[in-house]
Amino acid sequence: MSESTDRDARHKARMQRKKALIDEKIAQAQDEYGLLLVHSGNGKGKSSSAFGMVARALGHGIKVGVVQFIKGAASTGEETFFRRFPEEVSYHVMGEGFTWETQDRQRDIAKAQQAWAVAQRLLSDESVGLVLLDELNIALKHGYLELDTVLADIEARPLLQHVVVTGRGALPGMIEAADTVTDMSLVKHAFKSGVKAQKGIEF
Template sequence: MTQRNNRHSDRQQKLKETVDNKIAQAQTVKGLLLVITGNGKGKSTSGFGTVARAVGHGLKCAVAQFIKGNWDCGERNLLEQHNVEFQIMNTGFTWETQNKETDTAAALRIWQECRRMLQDPTIDLVLLDEITYMVSYNYIPLEEVITALENRPKMQSVVITGRAAHRALIELADTVSEVKNVKHAFDSGVKVLKGIDW
């Protein structure tokens, strides 16, 4: 037992040294660009979790919601009480609207608000929820998104969510997480549950 404990202590000490070294080398201080993409469920939930964390630390946050904007949103219900600005596309799912012209106009209208947010040094964190679809569908020009992200205030962080994030967004990002779909209740005929799924 003592030998096993000693081996464990040695492994943990080596791990600590590695982590301490990485912490010592991480000297850059700047806002982060996080991309949460992939086919699994939970990308928006993760983005909103980051907003909640930031609000809990007293940071000023703003959210732009694309795609699901006309749903009752538990996160919005909570975060608006903490002075989080929301800009909502409010057209619903694109497979329901099936109107590229009106969807593009709505996306561009919200994108103008996003550009304002991304120029405002008083906003610490911006969540661009499901903007990847707007880029994929060519509703919002990729070049404009990249330019706005590159020219935002130095300490402003941004979270981008949505499937199929463009490779240019992935390359620009500081952190990229891919959410993998292993199993989803909806595929088994289970209805979405208020407060859990949305």
């Protein structure tokens, strides 16, 4: 092989490697961004699955924010456990004492908005890599929060931040906005045949 042919070959190989690197960076820039995941449906596992993701994120050294929109809806076990890591998990249980439709709707809306203010803080914190908005779908379904406001705040979050929204009855607009939607449906449930809730499993 002549010297110039050899040089040409080396140049070509170098350029190919460079192109591969650039392509990879372009692909990264397009692909690596925070996802919006929605867990809905009538089955179990919507919140559990989200808390499994919290564990996963912590395993990767990612900081997590949790806002529970319905106090008592989620497991006290998970709360107790994840509160062990206050440096890594910012944990907020909100929505205590909702009166729901029947009673003082204005008060409920005010409480939901307090909860959303906490969510907004997490959704604008670049150091938080995963935000879990547990049972947010329920607050939206009851009209305690405006879907447009919620989606706009979620949309405006830091580029790499992941958000998980749980709760049955996800609104169509939430499903539309989501990257991933999982429907947990009930096939068979021990409660149906009279077995009572088990600590560590159901709550």
